[in-house]
Amino acid sequence: MFRKDRIIDRFFGYVKIDTQSDPKSNSTPSTEKQWDLANKLVTELKEIGMQEVSIDENAYVMASLPANVSHKVPVIGFVAHFDTTPDFTGTNVNPQIVENYDGGDILLNEEKNIILSPEYFEDLIQYKGQTLITTDGTTLLGADDKAGITEIMTAMEYLIDNPEIPHGTIKVCFTPDEEIGRGAHKFDVQKFGAEWAYTMDGSQIGELEFENFNAAGAVVTVEGKSVHPGYAKDKLVNSMYIAQDFINSLPRLETPEHTEGRQGFFHLTNIHGNVEETVLEYIIRDHDKKHFEARKKMMKDLVAEICKQYERECVKIEIKDQYFNMKEKVEPVMQIVEIAEEAMKELHIKPIIKPIRGGTDGAQLSFMGLPCPNIFAGGHNFHGKYEYVPVESMQKATEVIVKIAEMTANKYKK
Numbered sequence: 001m002f003r004k005d006r007i008i009d010r011f012f013g014y015v016k017i018d019t020q021s022d023p024k025s026n027s028t029p030s031t032e033k034q035w036d037l038a039n040k041l042v043t044e045l046k047e048i049g050m051q052e053v054s055i056d057e058n059a060y061v062m063a064s065l066p067a068n069v070s071h072k073v074p075v076i077g078f079v080a081h082f083d084t085t086p087d088f089t090g091t092n093v094n095p096q097i098v099e100n101y102d103g104g105d106i107l108l109n110e111e112k113n114i115i116l117s118p119e120y121f122e123d124l125i126q127y128k129g130q131t132l133i134t135t136d137g138t139t140l141l142g143a144d145d146k147a148g149i150t151e152i153m154t155a156m157e158y159l160i161d162n163p164e165i166p167h168g169t170i171k172v173c174f175t176p177d178e179e180i181g182r183g184a185h186k187f188d189v190q191k192f193g194a195e196w197a198y199t200m201d202g203s204q205i206g207e208l209e210f211e212n213f214n215a216a217g218a219v220v221t222v223e224g225k226s227v228h229p230g231y232a233k234d235k236l237v238n239s240m241y242i243a244q245d246f247i248n249s250l251p252r253l254e255t256p257e258h259t260e261g262r263q264g265f266f267h268l269t270n271i272h273g274n275v276e277e278t279v280l281e282y283i284i285r286d287h288d289k290k291h292f293e294a295r296k297k298m299m300k301d302l303v304a305e306i307c308k309q310y311e312r313e314c315v316k317i318e319i320k321d322q323y324f325n326m327k328e329k330v331e332p333v334m335q336i337v338e339i340a341e342e343a344m345k346e347l348h349i350k351p352i353i354k355p356i357r358g359g360t361d362g363a364q365l366s367f368m369g370l371p372c373p374n375i376f377a378g379g380h381n382f383h384g385k386y387e388y389v390p391v392e393s394m395q396k397a398t399e400v401i402v403k404i405a406e407m408t409a410n411k412y413k414k
Contacts (some may be wrong), residue, residue, distance in 0.1 A: 073168025109137030
């Protein structure tokens with residue numbers, strides 16, 4: 001249905017453009033180089049025949065595919081992001097093709113002896129016999145989320161070239177800065193004009209997600225007193241020791257490396273300090289809203305307890321909410337999940353419905369009035385040199401987009 005070579009060529013064209021975002025930047029997009037791919041996508045959308053193609057001052061790319069049926073169908077959308085994570089370099093991506101994968105080790109880089117092995121990455125086994133796209137061991141791949149862009153673009157081109165497939169009006173949007181949590185910040189939901197949408201930003205084939213973490217960030221600042229160590233008796237207060245007390249007082253097993261599924265956690269992401277001052281940076285995550293609020297309260301209570309112990313305000317905490325569980329906004333319109341689930345089943349794809357242990361643009365968009373579940377894009381091992389994507393998974397994701405469009409049109413036919 002969708003030629004492998006066409007999908008590979010399109011995907012390669014995207015991943016070879018460096019679009020790494022930068023959390024330290026205050027601009028949108030956060031890096032100038034994201035414009036390179038954004039402008040390319042505008043040109044390509046016009047070339048395949050999409051309508052109302054636009055790019056705004058923040059590099060949000062939007063386009064429309066007009067309905068080809070006479071009856072009223074809800075306007076739906078598909079969203080993907082074009083930035084890549086700042087966690088690992090995306091410069092000079094050199095993707096490798098592994099034809100008819102044999103189920104064994106894949107040598108990514110002979111010089112550096114970097115091996116992608118199913119002994120460590122067990123998911124590889126399920127793709128035996130398929131065509132894999134990997135890195136060369138020196139960069140990430142960028143399937144997160146250029147696979148999603150490839151699938152949306154290919155699906156729109158297919159619908160345009162095959163007008164016998166019924167569909168309502170379809171909107172697409174490609175966004176910057178998702179990897180630094182800003183992908184939806186300047187998304188114009190009203191301009192987009194869809195009743196609901198799907199982010200094509202999941203991992204393995206079959207993933208369908210409408211739950212994600214509630215998320216907050218916390219900064220804990222500990223104040224000490226620096227005194228010459230030779231004369232420090234009963235005077236010096238080492239902020240690093242107090243910070244250590246704070247760290248050790250949180251539940252040790254409620255951290256990312258000890259949790260899974262719907263289990264929440266506290267995650268210490270950064271620590272820097274000296275005797276006078278130590279700063280701890282945390283992220284707080286939980287799917288359950290009550291548990292999420294309890295985690296924030298636990299940290300605040302711990303700060304109060306330590307201050308009481310030292311009889312002064314030696315610890316301060318600032319907590320900022322980042323995003324919330326989209327389940328709250330999607331459950332009232334569960335038919336949008338059911339349509340995606342049924343589309344997968346019709347294509348003989350087993351739906352894997354599970355909570356996201358993270359967040360997507362869809363979480364923020366759902367709270368902005370655009371319910372937005374997440375669908376697999378096919379990639380694995382995101383944000384590093386072991387990232388890979390099976391071409392067959394990208395083909396299937398493209399089929400899912402087309403099937404959702406067709407099923408939505410038929411569902412609302414009187």
